[in-house]
Amino acid sequence: MNEEQRLQAGVIKSSTEKLHPSVEKDYSKYFETVYTPPSLKEAKRRGKEKIEYHNDYQIEDRFLGMGTNRKFHIRTYGCQMNEHDTEVIAGILTSLGYESTDNVKEANVILMNTCAIRENAENRVFGELGHLKPLKLENPDLLIGVCGCMSQEESVVNKILKTYDQVDMIFGTHNIHRLPNILHEAYMSKEMVIEVWSKEGDIIENLPKVRHGNIKAWVNIMYGCDKFCTYCIVPYTRGKERSRRPEDIIQEVRHLAASGYKEIMLLGQNVNAYGKDFEDLDYRLGDLMDDLRTIDIPRIRFTTSHPRDFDDHLIEVLAKGGNLLDHIHLPVQSGSSEILKIMARKYSREHFLELVNKIKTAIPTVTLTTDIIVGFPNETDEQFEETLSLYKEVGFEMAYTYIYSPREGTPAAKMVDNIPMEVKKERLQRLNKLVNEMSAEAMKPYKGKTVKVLVEGESKRNPEVLAGYTEKSKLVNFKAPREMIGKIVNVKIIDTKSWSLDGEFIEVVEEEKVMS
Structure with missing residues (x-):
């Protein structure tokens, strides 16, 4: 019709x-x-x-x-x-x-x-x-x-x-x-x-929001993506990159801090491209993070970043620490330069490892996590092995892993999806086995240590147990009074698992005592 x-x-x-x-x-x-x-x-x-x-x-x-x-x-x-x-x-x-x-x-x-x-x-x-x-x-x-x-x-x-x-x-x-x-x-x-507007609208500030809870808040800093990775539909569904003005973001974060929020997650499809579209202002994500770190809010994170836009200034600012956390999610997608080229990621394996080295040099305590796609068109067994070896070399502590799925309208959808599903599943199983093993190893050093946990609520499995996350985004389960929900507390780790930590509640951290 x-x-x-x-x-x-x-x-x-x-x-x-x-x-x-x-x-x-x-x-x-x-x-x-x-x-x-x-x-x-x-x-x-x-x-x-x-x-x-x-x-x-x-x-x-x-x-x-x-x-x-x-x-x-x-x-x-x-x-x-x-x-x-x-x-x-x-x-x-x-x-x-x-x-x-x-x-x-x-x-x-x-x-x-x-x-x-x-x-x-x-x-x-x-x-x-x-x-x-x-x-x-x-x-x-x-x-x-x-x-x-x-x-x-x-x-x-x-x-x-x-x-x-x-x-x-x-x-x-x-x-x-x-x-x-x-x-x-x-x-x-x-x-x-x-x-449904196919072209982007303007940036509308002051939209009303009903936030999920009053502990952690999402703050959008930009919209859209201009990277056009061959497998990704996002540039078409979210439009071109548009950055919010820094004064609007800073005002929103200040308001959240005054309202008692403990953690802010800055959002963008390609968050570290923030500010590239400004014509009247030389101001990028590093500048924004440098301004936000002076606000009295305990934790600030951001997601999702693209290795191409992770510049030296951003690394320099993140190295200042404070409320800028030393956990970075850095999607690599593949460990093979050939597959990265077909994906149009615009960096090689070597460039990615060079970036990781810069980050680790500036922030020795950094924890890195990533995204990986297996079974991309033409991926050979050897190229998949390169992904496994890169995962080990970087020392990622967690990964979101996916089997390649063609999306209509993307360049990759026109490629021959020539990897049999049984091969894709076998590769995913092998990758997940490595991810699980390395996560478990990364958890072991926490045993006996005391960590700061932002308590989010009851454990999904046991209402008598509270759960929250460390600065490095590790899930911790422990028993404590319900009044601790929403606070940052010290917890001593008594047992480690592949994806979570069990601990004993010690006390509210000193900053919390002062603030309360």
Whole structure:
């Protein structure tokens, strides 16, 4: 069904809402519309459109109270960026008068905030949409929405249009701030509302948020990615790199510190490319970290970094320590220069090892973790062995490991996926065996030592045990009064496992005693 047919059939709905300029241009012959599907062609473009910053976000009066006596439920898939987007979505819904619920049967609005980075993540979402159909039959007034990275894919939207008529609205990663308008359209019409901007919107500050807990907080410092690794869909689903202004980030972190948060995680698809897009300011991630380390908050981390943008100044600043933690997540993806070239990572094995050496020289106590893909097209047994040897040489203490999964629209998807699945699985098992062994070895020196633990809550396995993380992101389980939740405490380690530590509570650290 083409656009003309959709308009005539009523799938495209007239709207008085103002759309993004790129949308108006593409669909100008239909004037303004809320049928705004994603375009891979548009998403691949990297123009020089100026990004504007808006600090005056507010919900229109006509939408206030929309959610009175209504409840919402959000299911989140994927990375910390998606989790943070969910906090913003929840903030907007709460401002509209909705209440959150964990029970989908109570919900008046159900949103799936999706991840597109792997095929199995998409399949899970489609499976969940199928499970939600009976709820829609029971309650025709229920609104079901799909947002996040999957929404930015043409093939996904086409599949939903064809198969999942229980979905009422689809919106993308660039127009979350438009949620009140999208909900309004969904309530006013019985047709599916689709508003997905393929080109990036402006940077909207002061969006309301409902944060998960009051101990650790995510702070987005930039959006998008310009690296175009051949296997990755993110540059198309999240758009080009756009950095928030430093004064806005610093103000947000200061506010979180004043609110009692103990740890900040700075987020970006390629976080250490921060500031490269500034035309009026020579200010990069190292400068931001140098400013943030003066704020009275115990812990500051960042993720996810790309080796290409990990510059000497950033290393120099991180070496100052303090609240800048000596745990760095540094995705390598492969230990073979040949595979790295096919992946378009733009560094070699040798360059990566040189970077690691710089980091270790400047920060002798550093702990490094990574991401690795196995079974990439054309990966030989010898090249996979190079990945194992690099893992050992660097001395990584943990890794997120994946079997290569082709993503439609990426350059790698056009390559012949010539590694049999049984070979991919065997390589993953071998890699995971090494990862487990080295993690267990890295844990052993902790036995008998006292570590600082930020207590996050009860252990998932035993409510009588508390759990938290060290500065190096090691999970520690120990018994202590519940009043310790949210505090940084000293814990003596009495036993080590492959992925966690068991300890004995000693006391609240001195800084905590002073602050409390």
